Amino acid sequence: MSIQWTLDDPGAGVPAEIRAEAGRRDTMSRLAQSAAGNTTSAAPTGEWQGEAASALTGKTAQFSAELHVLRDHAAIHAGILRRYAAEVEAIKAEYAVVASSYQQAAHNLARTQRQHDAVAMFVDGTIVDEKARLASRINNLEADMAGLNARLRNLADRRAAADNTAIMALTSPEARGGLSGILANSVGLPGSAAASGRTPSLEQLAELSEIELAILFALQPGLARQLQSESQPADVAAWWGTLTTDQQTAFVLGAPALIGSLGGITPGSRVAANLVNAHHRREAIGAELARLEAIAAEPRAPYAIPKYLLSAEEYTALRKEATYLDRVLQGKVQLYLYDPDNFSIIEMIGTLGPNTTSVTTYVPGTFTSKFSFFDTETGVTQVGRWMERKDSNMVTFVWKEGIFPGEDPNAGSVNLSRIGEANDEERALETGELLARFQDEIAASSSHVANAESIARGHSWGLAGITASEVAGAHYDQVHSLAGAGMPAGWEEDRETAYFHWSYVDALSMAQSTSLVWGGNIPSTHPAFQSTIYERDGDFDLYLPGPDQALSPNPPPSIPATTDPLGNHDLIAQQEGNQKALRDMYLATEAERKR
Numbered sequence: 001m002s003i004q005w006t007l008d009d010p011g012a013g014v015p016a017e018i019r020a021e022a023g024r025r026d027t028m029s030r031l032a033q034s035a036a037g038n039t040t041s042a043a044p045t046g047e048w049q050g051e052a053a054s055a056l057t058g059k060t061a062q063f064s065a066e067l068h069v070l071r072d073h074a075a076i077h078a079g080i081l082r083r084y085a086a087e088v089e090a091i092k093a094e095y096a097v098v099a100s101s102y103q104q105a106a107h108n109l110a111r112t113q114r115q116h117d118a119v120a121m122f123v124d125g126t127i128v129d130e131k132a133r134l135a136s137r138i139n140n141l142e143a144d145m146a147g148l149n150a151r152l153r154n155l156a157d158r159r160a161a162a163d164n165t166a167i168m169a170l171t172s173p174e175a176r177g178g179l180s181g182i183l184a185n186s187v188g189l190p191g192s193a194a195a196s197g198r199t200p201s202l203e204q205l206a207e208l209s210e211i212e213l214a215i216l217f218a219l220q221p222g223l224a225r226q227l228q229s230e231s232q233p234a235d236v237a238a239w240w241g242t243l244t245t246d247q248q249t250a251f252v253l254g255a256p257a258l259i260g261s262l263g264g265i266t267p268g269s270r271v272a273a274n275l276v277n278a279h280h281r282r283e284a285i286g287a288e289l290a291r292l293e294a295i296a297a298e299p300r301a302p303y304a305i306p307k308y309l310l311s312a313e314e315y316t317a318l319r320k321e322a323t324y325l326d327r328v329l330q331g332k333v334q335l336y337l338y339d340p341d342n343f344s345i346i347e348m349i350g351t352l353g354p355n356t357t358s359v360t361t362y363v364p365g366t367f368t369s370k371f372s373f374f375d376t377e378t379g380v381t382q383v384g385r386w387m388e389r390k391d392s393n394m395v396t397f398v399w400k401e402g403i404f405p406g407e408d409p410n411a412g413s414v415n416l417s418r419i420g421e422a423n424d425e426e427r428a429l430e431t432g433e434l435l436a437r438f439q440d441e442i443a444a445s446s447s448h449v450a451n452a453e454s455i456a457r458g459h460s461w462g463l464a465g466i467t468a469s470e471v472a473g474a475h476y477d478q479v480h481s482l483a484g485a486g487m488p489a490g491w492e493e494d495r496e497t498a499y500f501h502w503s504y505v506d507a508l509s510m511a512q513s514t515s516l517v518w519g520g521n522i523p524s525t526h527p528a529f530q531s532t533i534y535e536r537d538g539d540f541d542l543y544l545p546g547p548d549q550a551l552s553p554n555p556p557p558s559i560p561a562t563t564d565p566l567g568n569h570d571l572i573a574q575q576e577g578n579q580k581a582l583r584d585m586y587l588a589t590e591a592e593r594k595r
Contacts, residue, residue, distance in 0.1 A: 010152070010159040015089040022081035033071045084166040091159050098155065102148045109141040199226050202239050205255070206247055213254030224258040233441035236264025252276065261337055263441030267352055267449070274335035275328065281338070282325040285318055317371070317410070324374040333376070336397060343403045345370050346438075349384040350395035352446055357393040358453035358593060359442070360384065361476075363435065364398070364573070365460025365485070366422045367406040367414050373398070382575045383457060383482070386582050391590075395452075397442065401434045405461055422461045423517060425488050432468025432488075439474045453477050453593045457585075459573040460485055460508060463523065467491045478592055480585060481529060483508055483572045486518020493528035498592045501529040502581055503572055505539050507565035530588075534581055538563035 116134040200223075205213065217223055240248070251259050252273045259265055260273035292315060321340075327333045337346040352359075364372060364380035372380045384396030405421035406414055421427045443450045456476045458466040463484025470476070471490050481501040485508060493499060501523040503509060512522045523529040542561035562568050571578050 010091055010095055010155040013088050013092070015085040015092070018081055018085035018088065022078040022085065025078035025081065026075070030071075080166055084162060087158070087162040091155055091162070095152075095155055098148055098151050102145060102152075105141055105144050105148065109138065109145065112137050112141060199223070199230065202227065202231070202236070205251075206239075206243055208250070208254070210250040210254035213250060217255050217257060224255070224261065227258060228262055231262065231264065233264035233444035236262055237266075237444045240265055240269070256280075260335075261339060263437070264444050266445050267336055267348055267442065270336050271334045271348060274338045277338055278325045278328040278335060281340075282322060282329060285322045285325070289315075289318055289322065314410070320371060320374050327376070337401075340370055342401075343370065343407070343409045344401040345373055346400065347373060347381055347384075347398040348395065349381060349398065350388040350392065352395055352448040354448065355393050356395055356448045356452050357391075358395070358455050358589065359449050360387070360394065360396040360455040360457055361435070361439065361466075362396050362398045363456070363458045363462030363465050364400065364404075365458070365462045365483075366404065366419065368400055368404045369407045369409055370400070373400075378574075380459075380573070383459075383573055383582070383585075386575050387586060387589075390582075390586055397438075399435065399438060401438070402431065422464075422485060425518075428461075428464040428468040428488055429471065431465040432470075432472045432474075435465055435469035436472035436474040439469065439476075453589075455480065455589060457482060458484055460569065464488070464518070470494060470497075478589060480589070481523040483569055484523045486512075486522045487526070489519060489521060491521070493526075499523070499526075499529040500585070500588055501531040502534075502585060503532075504534050504536055504568040505560045505562045505565075506569035506572075508569055509533075510542070510559060510561055510565060513559040532581075532584065533560075536562065536564070536568060 112134055116131060116138060119131055119134070200216075205216075208216065243251075248269060252269060253276060256273040256276035258273075260270055260277050262270075265273075324333070328335055328338075334348040335345070336348045337344055339345070350356075362380075362384050368380055376382075376385065380400075381398050384398050387394045387396060403409055405424070405427065406416065406419045408415040439454075443454075454476045455478045456466045456469075457480040458464070459482040463479075463481045464486055466476075466479060467487040468491070470479075471488055475494060476497055478498045478500070481499070481503075483503040483506055484501060503524065508517070509524065511517050512520075512524065524531050524533070539560065539562050541558040543556045543558045545556035572581060575582065
């Protein structure tokens with residue numbers, strides 16, 4: 001119900017538009033009354049009797065009763081909206097007076113302060129008296145501004161109270177219609193059957209309007225997660241397929257947090273819901289940035305409630321996320337999942353359809369955070385974007401759920417204290433469970449996914465998550481290691497899967513030569529993988545002489561090494577300078593698919 005207002009403008013909104021909405025509800029009430037009368041007049045009369053007449057009479061009475069309920073609800077809504085419009089109008093009028101007074105007081109204070117500063121250097125009696133008079137004037141103006149600030153805070157409190165009153169009225173049993181029964185049987189609401197622990201079913205939710213859904217999920221913020229945990233992707237997909245287009249649209253607009261994260265919902269609908277979520281998130285970030293910038297620009301800002309300011313690093317992080325969400329809202333990025341509070345983000349690259357030939361799950365590597373997605377030119381979506389440009393029938397999901405090894409989730413930088421997680425088998429197996437569930441949900445949600453070639457590509461630690469998902473039951477037609485780290489001890493190759501390894505000589509391959517990485521269970525030496533190692537300038541053989549090597553006639557053992565170990569490790573997952581490897585990956589993918 002609340003129009004977006006801020007402490008800067010508690011009178012935001014257009015009362016005339018709120019009254020116009022009330023007028024539309026009045027019109028709806030009159031139309032429902034008229035329709036109810038027409039329905040009643042259509043009931044059988046005279047000589048028509050029997051079972052058919054009785055059945056029609058019963059249906060007519062039921063329909064007429066429903067129209068009367070609609071009439072009453074619309075009339076109640078209209079009254080609530082008119083009262084809300086009147087209060088917003090009063091707040092807006094008072095705010096205009098207070099804001100004008102504050103602006104004038106601030107102007108006078110600045111002028112008086114300048115005058116005081118100008119005479120501060122003089123010490124004769126006349127000047128001293130003038131300084132005292134100006135200082136007193138400054139104190140009075142500051143007191144006036146403090147009083148005006150208090151009035152502004154009071155206006156903000158009044159606006160919050162008006163919003164809450166309107167919301168409570170619109171969600172009352174008399175006004176909420178079909179929502180009433182669901183709230184009466186759901187968890188954790190005053191007066192509800194909380195002890196029963198019942199959660200509304202998806203079928204029940206389908207009976208609600210967009211606004212009723214929005215109200216319900218606002219009142220029960222944990223409901224979306226509860227439904228996710230209790231729902232199976234195949235069941236959700238079957239339910240979603242039974243809904244009309246209008247019902248699906250109501251869910252996308254009224255419950256985007258649920259639809260944007262519920263396994264079994266079609267990818268296109270999830271992208272649409274996350275567009276709504278991105279809009280809400282962008283508005284919240286914009287408001288926070290504006291607040292911070294106002295405080296920084298004007299220490300005496302009248303509407304700034306004292307709160308801590310973000311560090312430069314945190315402020316920059318907000319800016320980066322805002323820019324990324326702008327690209328989402330422009331349609332340049334498709335979000336299958338956006339859950340930054342749980343360190344999770346999944347981008348969908350490409351368009352699913354009857355011509356889709358392959359669906360790839362791309363798992364990036366160590367240190368990946370949500371910030372790794374924010375730059376499409378240098379981030380973790382590069383391989384997927386290259387493949388989609390090469391072949392529009394290829395669709396890629398760039399997958400990240402939960403915290404990745406070495407990730408700093410707050411700023412997107414590297415947390416070296418957690419680098420050991422990249423060699424932790426239990427950590428990979430936990431990720432594998434999540435990834436296997438993701439494979440189940442996208443296959444259940446779309447026949448285009450289920451019928452396409454299933455491919456997994458993992459960069460660095462991402463391969464560990466992919467092979468761990470195979471341990472958890474996932475199946476892929478192809479698995480591609482991009483400088484992959486290794487496989488869990490319990491992993492076994494799937495005889496129906498083709499495995500490929502692509503890499504340069506890099507920091508990871510040098511470490512793998514010691515057999516300390518993943519216990520030596522690595523893709524470059526495992527017989528299941530077709531391995532391709534690309535040469536680069538700077539490659540050389542690093543000799544490792546032992547204590548007895550000086551007396552041996554044989555050369556010391558050596559390992560392949562490079563002068564750019566970290567750059568080469570990143571290069572295999574990038575576009576610039578990596579075109580041959582990307583073309584080879586594409587050709588191998590297509591050759592295997594067509595076999």
